[in-house]
Amino acid sequence: xxxxxxxxxxxxxxxxxxxxxxxxxxxxxxxxxxxxxxxxxxxxxxxxxxxxxxxxxxxxxxxxxxxxxxxxxxxxxxxxxxxxxxxxxxxxxxxxxxxxxxxxxxxxxxxxxxxxxxxxxxxxxxxxxxxxxxxxxxxxxxxxxxxxxxxxxxxxxxxxxxxxxxxxxxxxxxxxxxxxxxxxxxxxxxxxxxxxxxxxxxxxxxxxxxxxxxxxxxxxxxxxxxxxxxxxxxxxxxxxxxxxxxxxxxxxxxxxxxxxxxxxxxxxxxxxxxxxxxxxxxxxxxxxxxx
Numbered sequence: 068x069x070x071x072x073x074x075x076x077x078x079x080x081x082x083x084x085x086x087x088x089x090x091x092x093x094x095x096x097x098x099x100x101x102x103x104x105x106x107x108x109x110x111x112x113x114x115x116x117x118x119x120x121x122x123x124x125x126x127x128x129x130x131x132x133x134x135x136x137x138x139x140x141x142x143x144x145x146x147x148x149x150x151x152x153x154x155x156x157x158x159x160x161x162x163x164x165x166x167x168x169x170x171x172x173x174x175x176x177x178x179x180x181x182x183x184x185x186x187x188x189x190x191x192x193x194x195x196x197x198x199x200x201x202x203x204x205x206x207x208x209x210x211x212x213x214x215x216x217x218x219x220x221x222x223x224x225x226x227x228x229x230x231x232x233x234x235x236x237x238x239x240x241x242x243x244x245x246x247x248x249x250x251x252x253x254x255x256x257x258x259x260x261x262x263x264x265x266x267x268x269x270x271x272x273x274x275x276x277x278x279x280x281x282x283x284x285x286x287x288x289x290x291x292x293x294x295x296x297x298x299x300x301x302x303x304x305x306x307x308x309x310x311x312x313x314x315x316x317x318x319x320x321x322x323x324x325x326x327x328x329x330x331x332x333x334x335x336x337x338x339x340x341x342x343x344x345x346x347x348x349x350x351x352x353x354x355x356x357x358x
Contacts, residue, residue: 068130069110072140074122079150081173082115088351090298091177092187092200093207095220103217105207106143107180108224110215113144122146127215145175153341157348161337163319164345167352174347176298181266182258183225184299189250189286191294205242206251210234228263231255250286257284270300277302289327297343306334306342315353 086094086102094104094113101114101123111126122144129135141147154172158165190206191199204223210230211223232255239248258266269277277300281292290309296302308316308327317324322333338345 069125069127070130070136072124072126072133072136074124074137074140074146075120077115077120077122077146079154079173080115080120080122080144080146080175081117082113084171084173084351085144085175085177087196088171088174088347089196090294090347091179092191092196092203093225097218103220105214105222105224107139108212108214110217110222112217143178145178148175150175150344153344154348157338157341157345164338164348166356167345167348170356171348171351174344174351176303176344176347178301179299180225181269181295181299182228182263184295185254185258185266185281185284185287185291186225186231186251188291188294189254190244190247192247192286192291202242202244202247206239206244209241228255228259232259247286253285254287269296270302274302274305278305293343297346303343304335304340306331306338306346311354312346312350315349319349319353 082100082102083096086096086104094102096102097112099114101112103110103112105111107128109126109128111124111128114123115121116123124140126136128139154168158168186206187199187203190202194202207223207225208221210226214222214224216222231251234252234255236248236252239251242248244251265280269280274296277296278289278292281287281295282289290307293305293307296305297307308330313324313327313330316322316330316333320333322329334342334345
């Protein structure tokens with residue numbers, strides 16, 4: 068049963084900036100400006116009225132409990148965090164960050180499922196967003212549970228840990244993952260050793276232990292690990308760096324493009340404890356405004 072849930076009085080929120088900033092891959096923009104996606108195996112459509120500061124969510128998540136729905140969506144969309152205060156802190160003595168926070172004023176971090184985020188970012192390596200989206204949808208269509216239809220689009224849940232762990236690498240050929248197929252299957256088997264228990268609770272572990280676990284998984288280096296930590300495990304002080312972000316830091320802050328350690332040190336000194344949120348502002352600013 069699909070229900071309508073309304074959350075009022077929300078500022079510092081922009082669906083386009085949130086769903087298209089590279090932190091997630093399963094939300095699709097509709098003609099009305101709303102975004103349709105799958106969350107926790109449920110259909111959802113999210114629309115934001117920026118004139119009235121109102122979020123409207125059509126979903127079949129927890130249809131019989133308004134209280135649980137409200138708590139879930141506020142948590143998933145990170146509505147309980149004061150982004151206005153974060154932007155003031157980041158931009159107070161930093162002209163670059165002032166411009167970046169202004170340009171990306173509606174960015175928020177989604178609190179995503181760790182398992183889905185892990186596999187999604189393994190797939191994302193050395194690729195572009197349209198291709199990543201296509202590969203992930205192919206994976207869900209082939210191995211996820213069908214949950215319904217929206218506007219002619221078939222919707223599927225993300226495949227479970229057990230399902231992907233049971234596959235042979237060759238079975239992923241239908242998803243066009245290339246060399247990443249091996250990493251997906253091997254990582255699934257590694258996570259499945261404890262049924263995903265550590266990954267599900269890794270947000271409560273310290274950063275060192277969490278990163279060590281993630282980088283022990285097949286296909287996971289520092290960048291993928293930091294993305295999982297930031298976008299799914301609430302580790303807001305990590306600073307994911309890939310080739311694109313290294314170029315951004317070099318151009319905007321004059322740090323040698325190959326010196327990722329210096330970039331992380333700079334982020335820790337100047338952006339902590341919001342380094343990961345700062346990264347999202349900078350990524351959006353360089354990609355959409357200052358290119």
